[in-house]
Every structure is written in C-alpha cells, then in structure tokens.
Amino acid sequence: MNESLRNIWTILKRELTGYFASPVAYVFIVIFLLLNGFFTFMLGGFFELGEASLSRPFFNWHPWLYLFLVPAAGMRLWAEERRVGTLELLLTMPITAAQAIIGKFLACWAFLALALALTFPVVGSVYYLGHPDGGAIFAGYVGSLLLAGAYLAVTVATSAMTRNQVISFILSVVICFFLILAGWEPVTSLLVRWAPAGLVELVTGFSVMPHFASFQRGVIDFRDLLFFASVIVFSLFGTSVILRGLRGA
Amino acid sequence: MIDVENLIKEFGPKRAVNGVSFTVRRGEILGFLGPNGAGKSTTMRMITGFFPPTSGKVRIGDHDISEEPIAAKKLIGYLPESAPCYSDMTVSGFLRFTAEMRGMRGAQIDAAVARVAGLCFLEGVLHQSVDTLSKGYRHRTCFAQSILHDPEVLVLDEPTDGLDPNQKHEVRQIIKRMGQTKAIIFSTHILEEVEACCSRAIIIDRGTVVANGTPAELKARADAAGSVHLRVRNVAAETLKSRLSGLPVAGRVQIHDNSDGSLSARVFPRDKSTRADLALSVAQAATQSGWSFDELHTEEGRLDDVFRAITLPDSVKARE
Numbered sequence: 412m413n414e415s416l417r418n419i420w421t422i423l424k425r426e427l428t429g430y431f432a433s434p435v436a437y438v439f440i441v442i443f444l445l446l447n448g449f450f451t452f453m454l455g456g457f458f459e460l461g462e463a464s465l466s467r468p469f470f471n472w473h474p475w476l477y478l479f480l481v482p483a484a485g486m487r488l489w490a491e492e493r494r495v496g497t498l499e500l501l502l503t504m505p506i507t508a509a510q511a512i513i514g515k516f517l518a519c520w521a522f523l524a525l526a527l528a529l530t531f532p533v534v535g536s537v538y539y540l541g542h543p544d545g546g547a548i549f550a551g552y553v554g555s556l557l558l559a560g561a562y563l564a565v566t567v568a569t570s571a572m573t574r575n576q577v578i579s580f581i582l583s584v585v586i587c588f589f590l591i592l593a594g595w596e597p598v599t600s601l602l603v604r605w606a607p608a609g610l611v612e613l614v615t616g617f618s619v620m621p622h623f624a625s626f627q628r629g630v631i632d633f634r635d636l637l638f639f640a641s642v643i644v645f646s647l648f649g650t651s652v653i654l655r656g657l658r659g660a
Numbered sequence: 661m662i663d664v665e666n667l668i669k670e671f672g673p674k675r676a677v678n679g680v681s682f683t684v685r686r687g688e689i690l691g692f693l694g695p696n697g698a699g700k701s702t703t704m705r706m707i708t709g710f711f712p713p714t715s716g717k718v719r720i721g722d723h724d725i726s727e728e729p730i731a732a733k734k735l736i737g738y739l740p741e742s743a744p745c746y747s748d749m750t751v752s753g754f755l756r757f758t759a760e761m762r763g764m765r766g767a768q769i770d771a772a773v774a775r776v777a778g779l780c781f782l783e784g785v786l787h788q789s790v791d792t793l794s795k796g797y798r799h800r801t802c803f804a805q806s807i808l809h810d811p812e813v814l815v816l817d818e819p820t821d822g823l824d825p826n827q828k829h830e831v832r833q834i835i836k837r838m839g840q841t842k843a844i845i846f847s848t849h850i851l852e853e854v855e856a857c858c859s860r861a862i863i864i865d866r867g868t869v870v871a872n873g874t875p876a877e878l879k880a881r882a883d884a885a886g887s888v889h890l891r892v893r894n895v896a897a898e899t900l901k902s903r904l905s906g907l908p909v910a911g912r913v914q915i916h917d918n919s920d921g922s923l924s925a926r927v928f929p930r931d932k933s934t935r936a937d938l939a940l941s942v943a944q945a946a947t948q949s950g951w952s953f954d955e956l957h958t959e960e961g962r963l964d965d966v967f968r969a970i971t972l973p974d975s976v977k978a979r980e
Binding site for chain 1: 711748760
C-alpha cells in the first residue's frame, strides 16, 4: 500500500476507535436515530402523506438535523489535539498535515455514514407499505451523506481554529446555518424583493439547499456533486492553512 | 547528526529565538539549559519540524527539516514538553498507533512495544487507559513513544520533569545508554542532570546561546572555580590571612568564621597560570606554620553559579 494512504488509514483507524472507546459514539447514534424517527413519523407526517417516498418526510429534515449533530461529532477533531498538546506529537511524526487532516475527516465521515446507514428501517417501512422509487431513495442517501460531509469539513476547519470545543461547535453551527439560509426558500423569497438578481444568485450559490434538493428529487447531477466536493476540498484546504498559521509560519 | 544554523523564530514582533547555532554529533548528549522562556522549547520545536523557522537551517542527518520534512522526521524521536498522550487510548494502543505511524508492521510492532514497555517499566499498565495513569506513568508512556522506533536522533524536552527520584535515575540511565550510539539533545532545569549525563552543554538566554562547552569547561567559568578551601583550628584569623596572602601564587583571600570555632579560608589564585600550584602551596604553608587543618580542597566551581552568573538579568545582579 502507498505510504500516504497507509498514514491516512492509521489515523482514520485511531480516530474511529477513539469514537467507540467512549460512550459518546453510542449516545450520538441513539440521539441521531431517535430524532430521525421523531421528525419522520411525528413532524414529517410520514403516514398522513400517503406516498411511498422518503423525500419529504425523511430527507427534508436532514439539513436541520445535521446542523447540530455534525458539529457535535466533529468539534473535537483538532480542538482536542490542541488542548491536550498531542498536536505537537502528531505533526512531528513522519506524515504530512494533509494526511492527518484527511484521515481525521474520513474517520468522522465514516462514523456519520454508519449512523445514517442505521436508519435502514425507514427504507424497510416504505418498501413494506408501498412501491417506492429505489433510485430516488439511493440518491437521497448519497445527497444526505454529501451534506454531512460538507458540514463536517466546515467543522474540521473551525475545530482547528480553537482549543475550545464549544467555540468550535458554535462557529461551525453558525457557518452551516448560513449555508442553509442562503438558499432556503423563505429567505431567498425575501431577498428577491429588493436585491438585484445577480446578488441573489451569488448568495444562493453558496447554499447547500438547492443542491441537496435535487438529490432529494432523485437526481444525481454532476454539478451538485461538484458543489459538495468543492465545499469539502475548500474547507479541508482551509484547515491546512489554519494549522500552518498556528505553528507561526 | 543535528546541525542547527543561525536559527531565528519570530512570533509577531517578539523574537523568541535569535540566531542559535550548534551541532550534535552521533554519540553526543547535549544538555540544553536556560531559564524559563529562554527559547529552549521553541528551538526544539523547530528542530523537530513542528515550528517552521523564520530563518535559519536545521539538518537532521542528510535531510533539511524544511525541505525534506518526512525523511528528517523519520530519524527523530521527540518527547514534547508536557509529554502529551492520547488520553482516550490504552498505553498499548497508543504505542501501537505510534509504531504504525513510524511505518512498522505486524510482528515488528509487537516487538517494539514489548521492548520499550520493558525499558520504561510500563508492562504493568499496558492495558490501562492513558487518562487513568499517574503523571509519572504518562510521562514515561510519552518517553516510550519517542524511543519506539530506535531513532538516530532524540530530542527530549525536560524528560525527567515530574518523575520521582528513582524514575529520574532510570530515565537518565536510558538516555546515557542510548547516547553512546545516537545524537541526543535534552533540555532540563536540573543542573546535576547535565553533569550526570551530558557530554556537552549549551546555555541559552533570551534566544541566544550564551555558553557552549563540556560541563567541566562550564564549571571552570564559575567565580569560585580553582580557588582552594582550607579549614583550620586554633589559628588567629589575622595570622591566617596574612600568611596565605603572602603566598606568591595567591590572590584574594577570604576568611570565614565557622560556628564551631574553626576558621575557613578561601584562597583565589592570583591569575590563571598559578591555579595548578595553588593547592600545593597552601598545603605547604599550613604544614610549615604547624596549623592543624581538617579540610583542604580545590573548588571545581558549581554549574549553578555559572548558570546564575550568565543568565541573571543585569538588574537583578545589581541588586545582589
């Protein structure tokens, strides 16, 4: 195996075992599943809608659910390293900062993917009750995972900014909230009334909402993939700049 | 193995390290001394590649730490100042992780972990979580991490800090043993430690190297170094002083009245060239005069005094 891949894998493994070494991971998964169930069946009106689809009752809530849960899962990634001083240990090992950043990001993303995968009973329910569009459900899951990845990348960056996990949490919630609001219909319809069309387009261009919406509809578009990929790459690159700044370069 | 050349580090307007240069060869143990905030840790962080230097060069073996960081870091074992460990892991998990990061695989890892666990007396706590360990054990766990891959270069920031006297002794023994084949640099506040294990010492103050030499050379720079100490009974202070001052090789003479009725005399050499003959002359003078003395020795000078003399700010010196 290539040396840099091996380093990423070693860090990923450490982070993942770190999650499951404490009860935090289990608590997180339980809360995630409970909230998902609550939103889907109680608020989402899964049964009242009477359609065999997950788009509205299930995926609709994910941007809001992830807004708090993803920063909570990722806030410790760098903040804790900085607080305890293990950052010095990690970055004096024969690895690059990029390998460490990617390893940590992938570990947390894999953890979120596991939590998301555990929502499979919802899929079972729609199949039991009707004849849903399997492709749309698959696209929804892909979109949901990418959305979580985008939030997580932002959290990784804010986590590197501070040694305090709470500050990292709040910062990433604020930024992710902006990523939602910039393209959320109630906000954009307000904006349209007075702002020039170019500005509205620029602001909504930052939002995850229209891109997530097309996954929800069951469309996997290259442009949407590119959007999420670029948010992730940009944030992770930002993290490496922040880490370099920390060391006084 | 370690070549540091004109290293400078600035944090904003503050210059923490200002033109530090030195070399550590294989088989050498360099003691790194200095008051708090002198720039010791910052220098070590630049040597290990954690901080990029503002200017200057660090070479580890054949590799420049800024240009080939990975190759250089492979040669280094590093114990940071606070001995940080991942607290959510077990000792063995932490060491195995480090071993993997150092490129070891399978049986290699088992062997390396077993070796350092034995060296650092960690066998009893291998399966304990790091955050349940006492400070001494945590410290040794981090130390174990630094020697896990049997590195050519060892950089230790206060390796004996927070250890009990037995553990301190153990760690010093390990350092001394490893020092025979590796290049080691370690910082400390404990001056006896430098005398006990270093082949060379550097004193750094306000970001610059102010002294560089073997412990013996540094001690010779002490004020009292080379003076002869004589303790006599039943001799008048005046006689003692005039007789000793009369010696051709002697310079200043200080008489001190001990509480038990004896007198101590400290005779400084007149100049460097008379140092060697001083003790003999004093001894002859004492026997010729028929004094009964129970102590006669040449002062080596204390590293403490040198350290204080070099690193004390001028304002404090004036006050004393």
